[in-house]
Structures are given as structure tokens and as C-alpha cells.
Amino acid sequence: MQTTTYDTTPEENPRAILVSLVTDEVKRSGIDPVYSLDELVALAETASVQVLTTLTQNKEKKDTKWFIGKGKVQELKVIADELGANTAIFDQELSGAQVRNLEAELDLKIIDRTQLILDIFAQRAKTREGIIQVELAQLSYLLPRLSGQGGNLSRLGGGIGARGPGETKLETDRRHIRGRIDELKRQIGEVEKHRTMQRQRRKKSGTVQVALVGYTNAGKSTLLRELTDADVYVQNQLFATLDPTSRMLELPGGREIVLTDTVGFIQNLPHNLIAAFRATLEEVNEADLVLHVVDASSDMLSDQMKVVDRILEELGAGGKPQIQLYNKKDLCTPEQLELLPEDEQNLRISAYDKQDLDKLLNRLQEELTGGTVSYRIPAARGDLAAQLYKIGEVISQEFDESDILYEVRLHTGEAEKYAHLLEDYKL
Structure with missing residues (x-):
């Protein structure tokens, strides 16, 4: 067992010991348990938890009853008493029974990584969509764990029957939660329909969408703000922003695109969370281009x-x-900079450096521009000439008898929408 102690801050609630169990399964997964625990510290601090110490237990496999084993639970109890902890946060997901056993033995509030992330998301969600998605993830997490909630699930009334007055509070809670989950899924279905309509409108108008993705705290929101003057919350915290933000961005050639920031990813991101936020993350699927923002200093x-x-x-x-x-x-x-690639698909930037932002904008313009195509348009067909300006950037034009020869650098999106109208005039 390894124990790493962090400096404590003035007393406040909750005061937590962070616990990690390293099993053979964890080692095979490729997850770095040391980094994962450091990340748990950052998550806890983001949730305003005072981290007293961390504790790592190596074990072949998890204990079905005590998770870290009865002996280690006793060690944890001694450390908690010494430090005055009131919470234990586990880096892996716990079952309802394990939570119940640990709470009874330790007299501490027991939280696991998923619950902690859900708590942070609940704090961060501001839009109706975000709030719905977080609640759905929380209830999906809670439902299979209801049996671990102890005294809150006592019987409602007498009688032996399995229904009516004799049904247990547990069964009532489960039915209520399932009903609420169904309602939230219905509401998210409406959100998805609305998003689908928005996407269809964007496609019809030829609007190009670029999605910012990346690990949490990589600087996506800062980049969005610096590029578009968006009024978005920027903080050196995990999951500083949760709800997606889309803004119009003008490229050097005058063309406008939609730039969308998405929720940051994290190691061991709970599956319930990915499922609940699928409607939001679907924006990535609809994007014409993905900008993967990486914290190069990490x-x-x-x-x-x-x-x-x-x-x-x-x-x-x-x-x-x-x-x-x-x-x-x-x-x-x-030394770090030297190891980073720099080419058409890899750019080294600082979101606060105007030259780097200009370099990015020029690169976006190149990426979202197709090849160059020549057209011969009758001089009398001003309507067709107008379409050329919709499908791309007119580089040159020459008069040839009663026709005008145009050279056009095609734009992604618009070209796909209007090019068929001009197919017969292509050279």
C-alpha cells in the first residue's frame, strides 16, 4: 500500500481521502493508475473537496464486499480518524452493496469517480438541455444501486402483498426513477429532433461546421473565445464548461463558418455520461472538420x-x-516543443498568440476549400454568375466573346449544394 499526503487547507466540508485500487484488470486496461489518481485529485478540487490524502491499494482483483479488502478498510478507518476525514472518494466505480458496506464500517460518506464527475457536471450544467442530460445520467447511475441506500428504503406499510400498500419503498423508488428516466429520454428525443432540423437547415444553406474536441482543460473554450469573442466561461479547471457553444467565425477570405465547442473528455468517462450527452456530442458527427485541441504542455x-x-x-x-x-x-x-509535429495536419499554437490564430484561420480556409474549377458562363446569365460566388471564391474572370470565363476555388459545403446547377458550364 502506498500513501501520498497533500498539504491541507483550512478546515471545510467535505474533507476527503482519495482511494485507488490497482488490480490486474486495471493494469491490463492500459490506464495509468498514478495519473488517474492525480486526475481524481483535480476532479475533487474542482468539486470544492478538501483532499487530505490519497491511498493506493494493490490487489489481484477487487473484493466483492469491501472493494479494497476488509484489512485495508480498517487501515482506511484509522487514517480517516487521524485526519478528521468525513468522505472517501474511490477512483473506480463501486456497486450499491459496496457503498453500503463501506459507509456502515467507516462512518464516512462514500463517493466513486462516476458520482464525483456527475456532481461536477450537475454544478456546470446551465442550459435546459445540459440539465436534462445530467439528470438522466445521474438517475441511470442510481437505479441499479438503489439497494445500497440503506434505511431510506424501508417498507411503506403493512400487508404481505407484492403490490399496493405492501410494496417496498425500494420498488416505489425504482418505479418513480424509471418513469422519470423515460420522461427525460423523451425530452432528449425532442432535443435530438431539434438538432436534426438545425443540421438539415445548415446543410441546405451550405453552412460549414467545425467542431472543437479535446481532453478537458486543453483550452477549447479559450480558443473559441479568442477566435470569435464568444462570451464563454474560461477557467483552469476540469469541465470548466459543459454546455456546447456555437459561434460564427469569419475566415480571412470573408467566408463564415460555424465553430462549436464540445464538452471535454476525460479518462474513464462514465458510459452513462457518454450516453446521456450523445445528443450534444452528435454535433461532432455532423462537423465537416474536427479540431482536436491538445494540451501540448501536459x-x-x-x-x-x-x-x-x-x-x-x-x-x-x-x-x-x-x-x-x-x-x-x-x-x-x-524539449517538449521539439517533439511536437508541425505540418498541414498538426499546428503548434497558443490561443493567446494572434499570429498563431491567424495561422489557424488561414489553415482552416485552406482545409475548407476544395480544388480550383473553371467555368464558361454566358454573359447574359447573371443568375449563374451569382451562383459561382456562392460555391467558392472567384479567383479570376476573363471575357471571351459572349461568355465570361471564371476560375473558382470551391468551398466545402456550398460547392456540394450548388455545383450541380453549374455542371454543364464546367470546363
């Missing part, structure tokens, strides 16, 4: 990129055109 850069790529694959967006933005280059050492 020691865990490679692992964080793998997490993002894996979740994009789960969402079905793994094959999208993508540009990697190695952000926070100003925080990198010369």
Missing part, C-alpha cells in the same frame, strides 16, 4: 490524445477530417 499528452480518439471512435466520428492543435505551446519547454 506530461500525459499521448494518453490524453488516445482517450479523445477512442471516444470519437465510439461516437462514430473517428474517420472525420481532423487537424491537431497543439495548444499552450507557451507553457512548453524547448
Whole structure:
């Protein structure tokens, strides 16, 4: 067992010991347990928890009753008494029975990683959609764990029957939660319909969408704010922003695109959360281009990129055109910078550097511009000439008898919408 102690701050609630169990299964998963525990510390601090110490237990497999084993639970009890802890937060997901057993033995509030992340999301959700999604994730998490909630689930009344006055509070709670989950899913279904209509309108208008994705705290919201002057919350915290934000962004050639910020990803992101936020994350699937924002200064850069790529694959967006933005280059050492690639698909930037932002805007314009096509349009067909300006950037025009020769650099989106109208005039 390893114990790492952090400096304590003035007494406040909750005061927690963070616990990690490293099993053979965890080792096989490829998750770095040390980094995961450090991330749990950051999550706890984001949730305004005072972290007293962390405790790591190595074990072949988890104890079905006590999770870390009865002997280690006793050690945890001694440490908690010594430090005055009132909470224990576990880096892995616990069953309802394990929570009940640990709470009874330790007399502490027991939280696991999923519950902690859900709590942070509940604090961050501001829009109706975000609030619905968080509640759905919380109830989906709670439902299979109801049997671990102890005294709150006592019988309602007499009688032996399984229904009516004799049914248990547990069964009532489950029925109520299932009903609420169904209602929330219905509401999210409405959100999805609304989003689908928005996407269809965007496609009809030829609007191009670019999605910002990345590990939490990589700097997506800062980048959105600096590029578009968006009024978004920016803070050096995990999950500083939760609800997606879309803003119009003007490229150097004058063309406007939609830039959308998405919720940050994290190692061991709860599946209930991915499922609940699928409607929001679907925006990534509809994007014409994905900007993967990476914290270039992070020691865990490679692992964080793998997490993002894996979740994009789960969402079905793994094959999208993508540009990697190695952000926070100003925080990198010369050695770190040297290891970062720099080419058409990889840019080193600082969201606060205007030259870097200009470089990104020019790169976006290149990426969202197709090849160059020549058209011969009759001079009398002003309507067709107007379409040329919709499908791209007119580079040159020459008069040839009664026709005008146009050279056009096509734009993604608009070209797909209008090009068929001009097919017969292509050279």
C-alpha cells in the first residue's frame, strides 16, 4: 500500500481521502493508475473537496464486499480518524452493496469517480438541455444501486402483498426513477429532433461546421473565445464548461463558418455520461472538420490524445477530417516543443498568440476549400454568375466573346449544394 499526503487547507466540508485500487484488470486496461489518481485529485478540487490524502491499494482483483479488502478498510478507518476525514472518494466505480458496506464500517460518506464527475457536471450544467442530460445520467447511475441506500428504503406499510400498500419503498423508488428516466429520454428525443432540423437547415444553406474536441482543460473554450469573442466561461479547471457553444467565425477570405465547442473528455468517462450527452456530442458527427485541441504542455499528452480518439471512435466520428492543435505551446519547454509535429495536419499554437490564430484561420480556409474549377458562363446569365460566388471564391474572370470565363476555388459545403446547377458550364 502506498500513501501520498497533500498539504491541507483550512478546515471545510467535505474533507476527503482519495482511494485507488490497482488490480490486474486495471493494469491490463492500459490506464495509468498514478495519473488517474492525480486526475481524481483535480476532479475533487474542482468539486470544492478538501483532499487530505490519497491511498493506493494493490490487489489481484477487487473484493466483492469491501472493494479494497476488509484489512485495508480498517487501515482506511484509522487514517480517516487521524485526519478528521468525513468522505472517501474511490477512483473506480463501486456497486450499491459496496457503498453500503463501506459507509456502515467507516462512518464516512462514500463517493466513486462516476458520482464525483456527475456532481461536477450537475454544478456546470446551465442550459435546459445540459440539465436534462445530467439528470438522466445521474438517475441511470442510481437505479441499479438503489439497494445500497440503506434505511431510506424501508417498507411503506403493512400487508404481505407484492403490490399496493405492501410494496417496498425500494420498488416505489425504482418505479418513480424509471418513469422519470423515460420522461427525460423523451425530452432528449425532442432535443435530438431539434438538432436534426438545425443540421438539415445548415446543410441546405451550405453552412460549414467545425467542431472543437479535446481532453478537458486543453483550452477549447479559450480558443473559441479568442477566435470569435464568444462570451464563454474560461477557467483552469476540469469541465470548466459543459454546455456546447456555437459561434460564427469569419475566415480571412470573408467566408463564415460555424465553430462549436464540445464538452471535454476525460479518462474513464462514465458510459452513462457518454450516453446521456450523445445528443450534444452528435454535433461532432455532423462537423465537416474536427479540431482536436491538445494540451501540448501536459506530461500525459499521448494518453490524453488516445482517450479523445477512442471516444470519437465510439461516437462514430473517428474517420472525420481532423487537424491537431497543439495548444499552450507557451507553457512548453524547448524539449517538449521539439517533439511536437508541425505540418498541414498538426499546428503548434497558443490561443493567446494572434499570429498563431491567424495561422489557424488561414489553415482552416485552406482545409475548407476544395480544388480550383473553371467555368464558361454566358454573359447574359447573371443568375449563374451569382451562383459561382456562392460555391467558392472567384479567383479570376476573363471575357471571351459572349461568355465570361471564371476560375473558382470551391468551398466545402456550398460547392456540394450548388455545383450541380453549374455542371454543364464546367470546363
